[in-house]
Amino acid sequence: MKYKITHQTIYTYNEPVSLCYNVLRLTPRHTYSQVCNSVVVKIHPEPDNTQEYEDFFGNKITYFSIEKEHAQLSVKVSSVIEKRVSAAREIGLYGNATIEKVKQQLQENKQEAADIGQYIFETTMTASNMEIAAYARQSFPPGRAVLEATIDLMRRIYTDFKFTPGFTTVSTPLEVVMREHKGVCQDFAHLAIACIRSIGLPARYVSGYIETVPPPGVEKLFGVDASHAWFSVYIPHLGWVDFDPTNNIMPGDQHITIGWGRDYADIAPMRGILLSSGTHTLSVSVDVSRIR
């Protein structure tokens, strides 16, 4: 399966901006299930300075600055992705590993733990509380297989929480999401991660896209997709296994990964600083289409 992804972000400023600095995390990385064939980043106006590098997690970063006055900033990332493995992975026996077993294996294998360990600690965005921990325990009773427990947690979040665009922002604390049972994909991913970490298991945040399929007979419009987020759980011998609580599915060939980190802050698609006294409006359009 091959996809062409077009992700365009346009800022329109009320007052001209003389300087802006940006960090983009929009170049999809290679994973076991996908190859990134090509990426083209088009920025207008032409940046005065562009640098590309890989961050600590191996995500691909584009840094750029615009040092002349401009009234609008447009960033268009076009990439071609090939998904290589079909949906279900060979889970096999490892999927039966219990919570205790996974913890023990991480204790014993220091090499493995050295990298995986950082995904066990809570971060500001995945801060747990009593309510969240209690919510997690219902899916993670002692002795249960981690895989089964996570599927259960994913299903419960999907059922208990209402997908409500606009209810939260980047800075809404997780406790509000928990209390109100509302949020968007980032919130659900953070909530699941907080739950799993409260049990003492490693989980990470994945940023990417999902292909939306219109109802039969309706033609798909361009640019109506959105960036998406989900989470991964680490199970020894299996590696990182993805879960999408917003759609209650284990991501397969309709999910395209950009990158990952401990939480949103590590893989925010676009972060910037601009020097301006005015405000700005923002429009984002994402399109994920199959290439035949």
Next chain:
Amino acid sequence: MDQFADQAKLPGITGEEEKMPPHWETFFQSYSRLGNDEIATRNEDLTRLMRENGVTYNIYGDPSGLNRPWKLDMIPFLMSKEEWTSIEAGLQQRAQLLNAILEDIYGDRKLIRHGILPFELLYNHPGFLRQCCGIKLPGRHHLVMYSADLARSRDGRVWVVNDRTQAPSGSGYALENRTAMTRVVPELFEGLKVRHLAPYFNTLQQSLTALAPQQRGRLRQPSSPRIVILTPGSSNETYFEHAYLSSYLGFTLVQGNDLVVKDNFVWLKTMGGLERVDVILRRVDDNYCDPLELKADSQLGVPGLLQAVRSGHVTIANPIGSSILENPGLMPFLQSMARFFLSEDLLIPTIASWWCGQPKELKYVLNHLPSLVIKTIYRHPSGSSSIDGASLSAVQLQQLKARILANPALYVGQEKVDISTTPSLIDGHIEPRQVLFRSFLVSSGENYVAMEGGLCRTSSDQGNFVISNQSGGFSKDAWILSPEPHRNFNVLKEVAGYNAPDEDNLTSHAAENLFWVGRYTERVLGNARFLRTVMQFLAEGNKLATDSTQLTEKYLLEALTQNTFTYPGFTGPDSAEQLAQPWEELKDVLLNAKRTGSIKYNFLQFQRAIHEVRDHWSTDTWRVLRTMEEELAQDIPLSHHGHIRMLHTLDNLITFIIAFIGLNRESISREQGWRVLDTGRKIEQSLLLLTMLRTTLVNKTNDQVDYHLQQSVLMSHECLVNYRYKYRQPIDIRLVLDFMLFEPNNPRSLTHLINRLTVHLKHLPKDHAGHALTGYERLILEADTLLKLSDKDTLSTPGTEDTYTQLDEFLTRMYGLLAAIPDVISKTYFKHELTPRSFDVL
């Protein structure tokens, strides 16, 4: 000697031994020769010197004011050559070790991969900045500066209590302590060969210079990299030191918004444009350095800085991310890390510590809580990160236990060191006090150079375990005694050492604040003189209350409100009561700090601007400032006696301001700085003069009132005597205008002010040569022309029966021209900080 016989038994001098070491004996001989009275006097001198030099340690959130005076104990901390040699070697080893750890953490992370350091201590620590991984420094060491707090236990062994690796502070205070000691109590150095501090600072300077990135720009010579000290600003607790080191080392003192990243290089905003920065000595915490990649809401950093570092275009010392080493959790693993990296054992042992992330250690800590000090692996921004188990109640111990169990990897238990004491001068008596010794090291070539001295801090009361500047202890000078004969102490050599500030352009920040210092200087002075004139008139006028004196009073009081901008004051519909009983309002205009336009208010603005550029003032200037502060700090009752007191306060204030102005020329060593300041003064003087003439002379009343008002104008400008001397005629509006507007030899006349301004403005840096005038040059030319085309006879001819219409028009036009100049200057030279705003897109 009798009174000191007991000292021999003081712990801290002798450890467990009975006999006083020879260097203490020598010291106390000099000390007793001074005698008790002299010691008390010298102690006062020391306190006064510290206060006058403005040596302060700011306390965040201290309601009694920002600046807490630095307290220096006259009795130093002595250390023999032998003792120092072993400590020095231990510290150098520790610096090498911490450097290796830092390089590894941001490089290969062998320590984690080989299981020498538990990963939790790294990944769980907010000081580990993943953004900084892979960044290399040009020099030999990643850790450029290192500082350690040392303590001696009662059995004589030396321990490292804290490691400071992020932005170690204190070296400037150590230097200031030494300078004060040599000045106030030189006799105490007799017979003791005390090591100098200067070599450390020379090395620091050389090492930072060597850190400049190799590829050079076209603008500067390779031999003179631009080094700046990045400070969080004047409210930071150690701001004094930032300014002090800036002057001493000759590095420009900057705040985050003085810098800008362009083309991936770091630039300093100066009056002459942008100048490239090569090395940043930072005093801003890691996370605050770059709002783009680190803490997004930081206003203290520079957006894009980390990328400039990553590209190798600028070097930051210590590198961003080095706070990871300020981590008590590393302590238990230091010995094995020393073996791993250096194949050596630690020369200075670490205090026995147990990291609770391991089951056995956790159990030990929980079982021994009351006898341990519990630390978190990083400092909570909220408060103390160190808890003495012995100080907790049973309930508190249970709570602490629960907190540790909830998150054991965050906690470390540490053995309590029974810190030894040293003799300290407390309220005129010598008493033992626990002491911490802070040492400073800087990378130099393959090794580290340690300051041969340091900063000592003592506990505020006997037996107090916690030592910090915040809790009010004393500081001490530390003397390392060297037997080498050529190291004889030389007062002059130690005190001298200030580098001449470089001839670079002023930073925009400094320019802006110096300009405002100039304006507020004159605003305070002008208003104080006018207020004094008004008060004097009231005090005298009350005795002969005729109609005309009452009318004059009314006009003067109204003019006072207009000149100070303290509306409604004596103007407006409800002013009858104020006019009848003016003293309360007058006092308010003098002393109400919260009232915009009051003298106290403007004085505080003046003071704030001065502190923003505190590296520009001489010691004498600080002394004057302190005296002014004290003068204005007192309250004055509303009584006849109070009236005299207020006048007295005004007299003093005026004297101090004039002293301050007199010191400016020699204090501000940089020509450009003085010009900017004086431009501010002359503009403010002109505007005040124009306002006063407009509010007092434009209306024509009767001869008696007009006379009084004209006289007040002359008095407020201290021109009455000169006027009489020049004209030898009674006061008359035509001559008053001549003297105040046109007389070039009167330094307070508008002609003189405009002449000075024209010269100053011509000398400001221009980015283009040639014929075209800048905006402010046009304005001053227009003002000058307007003045030259006017004359005293026209202006003093009444247009209507009760108004000098042409005078009014002249003053209004002139005010408009001159008042526009600051805006143009500001737009051209001062930084226009648009607040950096961060955004995140989902």
